[in-house]
Amino acid sequence: MKAIGFKKSLPITDAESFIEFQTEQPIPTGKDLLVKVQANSINPVDFKIRESAAKDEVLATPKIIGWDAVGIVEAVGNQTSIFKVGDEVYYAGDLTRSGSNAEYQLVDERIVGHKPSKLSIAEAAAMPLTSLTAYESLFDRIKVDPIKDKGKTVLVLAGAGGVGSIAIQLAKKLGNLTVIATASRQNSIDWCKRMGADFVVNHHHLKNDLNKIGHSQVDYILDFVDLEGYWDLMAEIIKPQGHIVSITESSQPLNLNILKAKSVSFHWELMYTRSMFQTDDIERQHEILNHVAELLDDGTILSTLTTTIDGFSADNLKKAHALQESGKSIGKTVILF
CATH class of the missing domain: 3.90.180.10 (Medium-chain alcohol dehydrogenases, catalytic domain)
Known part of the structure; x- marks a missing residue:
């Protein structure tokens, strides 16, 4: 063959x-x-x-x-x-x-x-791969309940990517969540909206954009792009008792102590x-x-x-x-x- x-x-x-x-x-x-x-x-x-x-x-x-x-x-x-x-x-x-x-x-x-x-x-x-990754992130790692958790906020980092594209849809249609996606180029922004994102924010000034839309903190964060680069900011914008899921790696050990005061849960997701x-x-x-x-x-x-x-x-x-x-x-x- x-x-x-x-x-x-x-x-x-x-x-x-x-x-x-x-x-x-x-x-x-x-x-x-x-x-x-x-x-x-x-x-x-x-x-x-x-x-x-x-x-x-x-x-x-x-x-x-x-x-x-x-x-x-x-x-x-x-x-x-x-x-x-x-x-x-x-x-x-x-x-x-x-x-x-x-x-x-x-x-x-x-x-x-x-x-x-x-x-x-x-x-x-x-x-297949992106659906499994997004589905496991939401429903096997965070264990989102579409009834109990209806309306809670999820931030999807890299919303226009392969995993982000399906995560937006599953979070909205299956999880009943309020979906915030990150994108910066106009075609990426339009794509995230087409996928069903309630809000699209620019990752270059993420904190300010979250403040503008009235969601300075979020219940869940799905990192599909850069765990190490976003780590400190994620700890700041995640709500107390929130959940962070990441599919990316860090070249340095992560300081989990910055999640302790808020009792935030961190989850790895590897589809394999x-x-x-x-x-x-x-x-x-x-x-x-x-x-x-x-x-x-x-x-x-x-x-x-x-x-x-x-x-x-x-x-x-x-x-x-x-x-x-x-x-x-x-x-x-x-x-x-």
């Missing part, structure tokens, strides 16, 4: 940053599905791993990355019970396994959902935790993806697809990574196979 990978961590402009090659088609066992990939989408984790996985060595075999895929089940392992051959599926994969930049991929059925039936392949491919550690509740991701598919099919939430690139090739993968690395992409970029 055709696959695209890399042997060395190189700038995306380098001719060898991605290389096409042939490898054996895998065979499913246990709870695995063999999926014929029809499309995938690009996330920040893609280029971050490409930049770091082979920094100090040249790999003997190209590393295949890619998380987010839509495809058709070609074969199933002998312990599967959720899916059958021919099912249309979507998923975000497992950080520890070979990725979706290949014609065929093995994936544990417990982290796979049924593809939203009313969405195109590209529209569906944009959704369940699959990496084979947690007892790993099938929760199957349930979340199916719920998100229902929300997409009935129009409660919208696909965050903005850019579609036609053709599975190293050149097109480079284009998608370059766009993601620019920091100016809105929504999601999908590659159609």
Whole structure:
């Protein structure tokens, strides 16, 4: 089968940053599905791993990355019970396994959902990783209750990004929260409003803008951009007994003491935790993806697809990574196979 990978961590402009090659088609066992990939989408984790996985060595075999895929089940392992051959599926994969930049991929059925039936392949491919991340942040980490917490405020940092785009929608439509998103460029502001944000504030003067809209403090903060850079400010603007969730890393130890007086809870969110550690509740991701598919099919939430690139090739993968690395992409970029 055709696959695209890399042997060395190189700038995306380098001719060898991605290389096409042939490898054996895998065979499913246990709870695995063999999926014929029809499309995938690009996330920040893609280029971050490409930049770091082979920094100090040249790999003997190209590393295949890619998380987010839509495809058709070609074969199933002998312990599967959720899916059958021919099912249309979507998923975000497992950080520890070979990725979706290949014609065929093995994936544990417990982290796979049924593809939203009313969405195109590209529209569906944009959704798994960001939906899981946003959903887990709101409902597994903070444990938002749409009745008890109705009207509470959530600040979404980087509202126009892939995760921010779906977090705005889930917070508003599913969580019944008042949503404040950050954005600075006009197209990003317009996008956040389209996603359903009640307010859009400029991250360059965040504190002043929050004061202007009458929300100097917020109940929840979702950090999807820069934990270290926002840490002190988040401690200042979070309400007593509030919750902060972050998907980003800090190069330095965080001073948790500044949260103590307010009894603020801090949560990490890594969408891959369940699959990496084979947690007892790993099938929760199957349930979340199916719920998100229902929300997409009935129009409660919208696909965050903005850019579609036609053709599975190293050149097109480079284009998608370059766009993601620019920091100016809105929504999601999908590659159609």
